[in-house]
Amino acid sequence: MDNPPGSGASSTPYWYEVSDPTVGLLHALRRFRQADQRMRRRMSSDMDLNATDVEALRHIIAHHATGEAVTARGLATHLDISTASTAKLLNRLTESGHVQRRPHPDDRRSVIVTATEHAHAEIREWLTDMHRRMLEIAHSVPHESRQAVTDFLQSMADCLDPEAVDDTPDR
């Protein structure tokens, strides 16, 4: 069990040491990551949109909620895909009736993307309940540990992606 068969890979493990008491923590973290991915997958197949399109829609709606305009370029940047791919994405979402393109009031090169009422409804259906439960879970964290949990997540985020810029108004 502890010294695996197969090729002569190093005998000093670079995988976590199981004996460490904080490993349970990292294990839970991994479980969460996996659950998150599976949720996205379910959501995307349920809505008949691919994962990128769902994230785009989520982004658009989240920014709508704060009154910020979303341009095609903004979407490309957020999703980390090319503007060309974004054009295709917007074609898909427009055709499926999830978003609308409108002229930018100030810059006539630019487009503002807005979600249709139908898209709002669809996302809402998925998220309202989930958000409620997530809030409940957040509330159930003992008051004195809240900061610790937040710090932990923040540090982990910094660790995984040092130059992350937190542009999301999503709350």
Next chain:
Amino acid sequence: MDNPPGSGASSTPYWYEVSDPTVGLLHALRRFRQADQRMRRRMSSDMDLNATDVEALRHIIAHHATGEAVTARGLATHLDISTASTAKLLNRLTESGHVQRRPHPDDRRSVIVTATEHAHAEIREWLTDMHRRMLEIAHSVPHESRQAVTDFLQSMADCLDPEAVDDTPDR
């Protein structure tokens, strides 16, 4: 700010209420998710493998560390892709010298997949340092809050994906 312009979307928000004190927690959670995704992306482009292939490799290596054999079917199930896609994936990884197929000792239909020393080295290079830093972060969580953090993550995982089966030995 609170009542956005644009189409006549519902005026009762289904996005989080910003006033809630625990929202910071959920916000940190979202930041972590994003950081995680970006890390995967970087890793995959850095190793010249797509995200699925990296996850496959990680899975293989993690199971190797516990002495469990990984079959093609096991990979397909874990990655949630078809066996056909898995066959192609294994072709790619075999061709690039990351894995080897060996006959299953008991079932002659089946194949055991093992990572090459080269793959071990490559993954190790990426992960050792990161794991060390993650462990440090885990250690820096106040002792009395560790359980709270773990519980929080577990509950969130259950919330996002109720039927998750925790098959990973990855620690």
Next chain:
DNA sequence: CAATCTAGCTAGCCTGTCTAGTGACCACGA
């Protein structure tokens, strides 16, 4: 006003998934 930059678009390519169908092999009941 000319030169240059930027936003978004189309065309065409490449990669990675999928479904359909195949052959080899295992397990079990008659």
Next chain:
DNA sequence: TCGTGGTCACTAGACAGGCTAGCTAGATTG
């Protein structure tokens, strides 16, 4: 022991979603 049905892995071919290259319209700057 010998079908019969289920399972494992594979190939072929379709399709989706990303990319780069190259374009036009409009903004910006010397």
